Amino acid sequence: MVSRVIPVEPFDLVLFGATGDLARRKILPALFHRFQIGQFNTECRIIGSSRSELTAEEFRSQTADAIREFGQDVGTTPEEIAAFTALLDYAAVDARGDAGWEEFQAKLRDDAVRAFYLSVGPSLFTDIARRLSQTGIATPQSRIVLEKPFGHDLASAQALNAALREHFEERQIYRIDHYLGKETVQNLMALRFANSLFEPLWNSSHIDHVQITVAESIGVEGRGEYYDKSGAMRDMVQNHLMQLLCLTAMEPPAKFTPNAVRDEKVKVIEALRPVPQSDIARGQYRGTNGGKKGDSYRDHAGNAASRTESYIALKVEVANWRWAGTPFYLRTGKCLRERVSEIAVYFRDPPHNIFEGSGTVHGNVLVIRLQPDEGITLKTTIKDPGPGGMRLTGANLDMTFADELPESGRPQDAYERLIMDVIRGNQTLFMRGDEVEAAWAWADPIIAGWQETGHPPQPYDSGGSGPDDSLLLIHRDGRRWRGIGT
Known part of the structure; x- marks a missing residue:
């Protein structure tokens, strides 16, 4: 029995920390595999972001290397990788400053699901959430995705939750546990x-x-x-x-x-x-x-x-x-x-x-x-x-x-399922x-x-x-x- 693939609606997925280890090993290969089986198409876009000053073409090249190194090779062709990386764009931003946010905002569309994946250290969670809110980049329908740890103890977890809720409603917050x-x-x-x-x-x-x-x-x-x-x-x-x-x-x-x-x-x-x-x-x-x-x-x-x-x-x-x-x-x-x-x-x-x-x-x-x-x-x-x-x-x-x-x-890798659930707006598997x-x-x-x-x-x-x-x-x-x- 072959699993039925349910396509998702067009999205702009912004990946903060796009040059980091987690993005290269897990997130980008997971997105490629979902594209490879037809769960999303060329109307969807993935925008990488970090402090590194890269061109979009350099980010595409790094992503292609990550897929070849960490992806599960099941008949992957150079043409498939090229088609996927064509969906990628890149914007360098300063999470704690003003640099790059205006140019970054110009890359987003109004008629697509907006999801912001924070593959960064926990110390940047609230800074990025604040910037997304204050610049108007985050809309009431946007989703924000966080990797653990969600605090170091009860007090820090409560502080983090309170800071996030200043800018996003609970229905918009996706706390990933890949298990x-x-x-x-x-x-x-x-x-x-x-x-x-x-x-x-x-x-x-x-x-x-x-x-x-x-x-x-x-x-x-x-x-x-x-x-x-x-x-x-x-x-x-x-x-x-x-x-x-x-x-x-x-x-x-x-x-x-x-x-x-x-x-x-x-x-x-x-x-x-x-x-x-x-x-x-x-x-x-x-x-x-x-x-x-x-x-x-x-x-x-x-x-x-x-x-x-x-x-x-x-x-x-x-x-x-x-x-x-x-x-x-x-x-x-x-x-x-x-x-x-x-x-x-x-x-x-x-x-x-x-x-x-x-x-x-x-x-x-x-x-x-x-x-x-x-x-x-x-x-x-x-x-x-x-x-x-x-x-x-x-x-x-x-x-x-x-x-x-x-x-x-x-x-199917756990990240594949969870990222597509974010795009669908399904929080069942998130904390x-x-x-x-x-x-x-x-x-x-x-x-x-x-x-x-x-x-x-x-x-x-x-x-x-x-x-x-x-x-x-x-x-x-x-x-x-x-x-x-x-």
């Missing part, structure tokens, strides 16, 4: 709310616990200065893992509309219990086999005394009727054995085993894989094939999207301001707790599964982590 654009994340909602099989079982009566894992095999090389001020809690848990938790635990919305979905996500965050320090494990990688010079987190971060965590695991409880008594175990870290992101839902064991002596009967495990190899697996217990009586074994019902839906074509603030209100006391105790993160070897404290966190409850990479 929400992944195919499997959206399939989690389809799995729950479009199938009568799972939803009656989706509660504490039938689910023993849930594990949410985002493991990375690489370290913080190249972004150590930023990461050392953030850490795994701020960089991953407060946003990415929180979003996965919300989609797993949320109540069915009355309808699939942006505010209905986001209302239910906010309710999950507000129902989270405070997390005691005894339910938290923090770690920092030290290199293989105890640390080889140049391989440790502290070497990569350039801070020999750093107490910033590169790994964190938490036991989280949602205090409502659906989930009372069912813990959610969250973990994320750098320099682990393999790169894997997944949600594992552990159903309770059968109440009675009639097959005594034939093998152990465990509850089913539903695994939603985000990366690599997006798909859904249900672990079941079956009879071991062959003679010899009733012997039980485990088997997986596996739906790997690339195998089950081979005609759907090249996997709302109160959602961001609620997440920080939950995260801030956790961070303050370990800062008050002064306990450093526990060292762990690169290429492993994390610090020992993480194992104890779940083992003391009589449970085990899924092996990373299994």
Whole structure:
């Protein structure tokens, strides 16, 4: 089955920070792929902007290089790249000054959707928003797109939201979390709310616990200065893992509309219990086999005394009727054995085993894989094939999207979906301001707790599964982590 491509209306997409790493690696290749399959045509335009004094032709040439280097080559031809780059224009502006804004404004059309993508540092968010508003470039129908981080704590998130709302209404603000654009994340909602099989079982009566894992095999090389001020809690848990938790635990919305979905996500965050320090494990990688010079987190971060965590695991409880008594175990870290992101839902064991002596009967495990190899697996217990009586074994019902839906074509990058949602004006997969603030209100006391105790993160070897404290966190409850990479 080939996915049906729904064209979008003509747009002017302005990409601030167009010469930066994110634009080159993700945003511009994503736009090219949407153009390549016909989702928008030559009536649409992409206007790059940064402080760099470039000509439009130089920007087109840089974009063509980025597509060839970072795009997914599925029969891309030079003619397609040339046709796409012909839609590009460029304007150098000073985000904090007056230079370039008048010339930039002259490039925009009145009869097209205006979207402003801020692929810049957070310190420039309010400056650019103010300039767009004061110059009249931003209209009441314009959209503004922001990359995380959305603040460093609750106070800064509230200040950022207040500053943005001086110039844009909430309906115009799109806070991107690329995890929400992944195919499997959206399939989690389809799995729950479009199938009568799972939803009656989706509660504490039938689910023993849930594990949410985002493991990375690489370290913080190249972004150590930023990461050392953030850490795994701020960089991953407060946003990415929180979003996965919300989609797993949320109540069915009355309808699939942006505010209905986001209302239910906010309710999950507000129902989270405070997390005691005894339910938290923090770690920092030290290199293989105890640390080889140049391989440790502290070497990569350039801070020999750093107490910033590169790994964190938490036991989280949602205090409502659906989930009372069912813990959610969250973990994320750098320099682990393999790169894997997944949600594992552990159903309770059968109440009675009639097959005594034939093998152990465990509850089913539903695994939603985000990366690599997006798909859904249900672990079941079956009879071991062959003679010899009733012997039980485990088997997986596996739906790997690339195998089950081979005609759907090249996997769609999360940025492709999210950028087109901006153009369509669909905010379902974007974080709302109160959602961001609620997440920080939950995260801030956790961070303050370990800062008050002064306990450093526990060292762990690169290429492993994390610090020992993480194992104890779940083992003391009589449970085990899924092996990373299994």
